[in-house]
Amino acid sequence: MKLIKKILLLHSFLLMSYAGFAQKQNFDAVFFTMPKGWQQQQGEGGLQLSVMDNKTGFYAIAVMTKANVSGASANENFSNDWLRLVKGSIQVNDEPSLQQPSKQNGWTVISGSANYTDGANKGTATLLTATGGGQAVSVVLMTNTKAYEKELLALLNSLELAKAPQTSTAAATPVAKGGTGKTAIVGLWCDNTLETTGSYVNGFPQYTAGYMRKEYAFYPDGTYLFRNKQWQTLMKDILFVYETGTYSVSGNQLTLTPKQGKGGWWAKGQSTKVWGNPVKTADYKLEKATYVFEIKYFSGSKDYCLILKMGGPTEREGNSISHQYEVSYKLMEGNKSIIDNPPGFKTGFENKQLPQ
Template sequence: MKSIILPILFAMLTANLFAQKQTFDIVSYNAPTDWTLNQGNDYISYSRIDGASWAQIAIYQHRNCEGDIQTDFDKDWNELVASNKTISSPEKTEPKTAEGWTVMSGSGVWQYNGANVASILTVYSNNSICIAVLCNATAQPYLKNYKELIGSLDLDASSVSETNNQTNTETETNSNPNTNNTTISGLWTNYILETTGYNVGGRPQYTAGYLRKEYQFNADGTYTFRNKQWLTKAPDITFLYETGTYSVNGNQLTITPKNGKSGFWAKTNSSKEWGRMKKYADYKLEKTTYTFEISIDPTYGNTIILKAGNPTTRDGGQFNAPNEHYEFRYSFRKEESLIDNPPGFKINAAN
């Protein structure tokens, strides 16, 4: 697949289609027909699945340029494509300039569930702002859809300076420390299925057990953390919760707990049921400041990465490399939580 990607990219830069255009951010474009639309916080994506083949195309909201098209491309490639993947080095096109915009594309190949996935990133820059369009595809026919979308793009940056001026004014007059809380608001989960420790045909064998922990960050600056563990080798069900407030300052997330409790419940014959309450346990409330980042992945879902200097009561111990900072990952979840509270158990909200 890789050998035919770049010729297609060269051809797509001059293509144009005539159809009803959609608009996102500063981009007008022809959306692919019969693809599923998904709107994220800072991107819009279209996906399609045909049996074992699939593809996804995402347009990302504009950002400020880093200085030149090569630097802008490398930044987007590292953050949007290469993050959390083992992927080949990008094969790049030479930059081309037209109507005040410079465009550069690159492609690489990686594997997912044994299948080759081609990632094609196209970045546009006018030396002030830049915008990225990404395609992940497992089959060649999807590249034609990407070509058609790229060929239909119209970019209009005329409203950006006005918007930036308005944003700067709001920043100067708004002293609320929780202004950026909406960037992480929502449900972030870490759900793990218990395994037997054995593989059959290269696939892990699962038990009925599970470990589930999650943060619910609310836009008003409050949060709830819950952790439920139902493990086949443990005699009891473990459950803990915590509520409090949080604030975001740049890439720093500070969590200040107000209430919390943990305890043990007896099991029944079903992993979906609660037995009787056995005892409560001591639970330490810890105020923690994390360095955080959000990994944007329209295909598999976004991930928030919390980095702390030490293990925490909430997040647990170290799950990444021993010589690195403690790092905890939670995936954004659009569906309802899979954690249920014990019968009659009431969570005390943050004051």
């Protein structure tokens, strides 16, 4: 379709001011001008702009995501969002036709387009992904007609990005000999991943009630507590794992030496917050591991994140992580945990306190 070429030709002009348009709106890091007559709908993870002719079934859709924390490269972020936002919601016929990356306001922008099939009609999908300041944000455009070509091009011309946030890395000092002393990693760090159905509606992931939660509590005395709770809709029971031990920091390397721990399965209760009876123990092995780590501060979200990198899958992190073997944990304000122990279960760390 000619629309692909026109969209890609605009790549060098994207995310820059465009005179003569109405006052811009913004959603998170993205500024835009709303096309006249379009509808706007905000969801948990993004904003959708759309227009549709109910008689013909022709439509045009633009979806803007929130800026999310990401340690991946610009190419990786584009590839991940192409799979998640585009191929996850429509039948794409070809690989995206890519433009050379451009730099805009501290972001690296990659764009690409491809045709897709929508019943008897064919459409065009375009993805723009911006990576900068340890974050990534995307804009998806989809249409199955030329009727809204002018509105789409005007919307593309109006796009701007806020200045990419500045990231700073907090320095970590080694734990003093004898297991005492305070380091930058002291605190409660959590990863809360919500379960999805694997399908998307207009670019938005469809969530279930399930979740996968992991957390590390690093104490000033050089000990740690790791907990993992998984409540997934396709799993009959709840998985809970805990591990305690000691940690040491040397430069940018974090070594965990477990002392005790185990995993188990519990029956589900009447809601995701209710535990049933214990069912059986889980196969969980204690494993000493060394991570390359860094602590980043994201000024946009005002979050500290602990980034752990490893050479391969570990018993604690599991196999369901990215091919870079990298995981991220957010520092919890006030050391508020999002994981609860099964009824009557004790880790031995219940009375330990973290500094505020």
